[in-house]
Amino acid sequence: MSNQxxxxxxxxxxxxxxxxxxxxxxxxxxxxxxxxxxxxxxxxCQITGYGGTTQRVEQYSDKILDREITVRFDANVSGGLPWDFQPVARDVQIKIGETKQIHYTATNTFDTPTQGRATFNVTPEIAGAYFNKVECFCFTDTTLKPGETLDMPVVFFVDPEIVNLPEMKDVKTITLSYTFFPIAGEKPVAVAPKVDGEANNVNSDEKAGG
Known part of the structure; x- marks a missing residue:
């Protein structure tokens, strides 16, 4: 047999x-x-405003329209961060294209320093591409000492081009919402206060059981 x-x-x-x-x-x-x-x-999202992401700009609007819109401000805290976070004013009425400065405040209600970082969005979502922020505190690591209150300004304007959107024709109000989250590893752990005599009772029980 041959091999092939x-x-x-x-x-x-x-x-x-x-x-x-x-x-x-x-x-x-x-x-x-x-x-x-x-x-x-x-x-x-930053370029298109998709999902209500606002735009970050370096210059103010050079055009102001004779048309007003109301901007409301929302504040939220998540993930157990012990902060009292609020807008100083709940809403403002401005002209489209007008640059406006508003303020939020945050107070650390915990007895140790805590850190947080804010995210944001705009509703209706389609308005995000036309809501321009010149100054804000979003995505910035913020540390507050026990009981410390921090003033956090936001400078913004609504792009005049928003009036050309058919979807925004009947919209009279835009809402800017911030949510603060604890920075990873910085979530405080609450400690239950000791009750008078608790230590003595524990020691007595241990002695009795021993």
Whole structure:
């Protein structure tokens, strides 16, 4: 019985290597896209105002319309952060294109320093691309000492181009909402106050049981 040597087609071998290379490149591309998804999505929201993301600008509006709109301010605290967070005024009425400064305050009600960071959004969401902030405290790590109150200004204007949106034709109010979250690892843990005589009772029980 004779042994037969199988001959591999060089073209087929080259084709297999090409397919394998394409698979590796595809997997690598998917991994890279997964890592880039979050910052790319954040950039997309910042540019387009998608999801009610407001715009950050460096200059004031050079055009003010003879048309007013009401801006309401909302404040929230999440994740157990022990802060009293409130807008100084609940709403203001401004002309579209007019630059306005408003204020929020935050007070640490805990007995140790705590840290928080704020996120924000605008409703209706379509207004986010036209709500321009010149100054704000969002995405900034903020530390408050026990009992400390911090004044946090926000400078903003509503882009006059918003009047060209058919969806905003009958909208008279925009709401700017902030939510403060504790920074990871900084969530305070409440300690229950000791009751008078508690330590003595514990010691007595231990002695009795021993």
């Amino acid at each position: 040597t199988q001959t591999v087609d060089p073209k087929k071998q080259s084709s297999n290597r090409m397919v394998a290379g394409m698979c590796v490149a595809f997997v690598g591309g998917m991994v890279g896209m997964a890592y880039a998804a979050v910052p790319l999505y954040a950039m997309f």
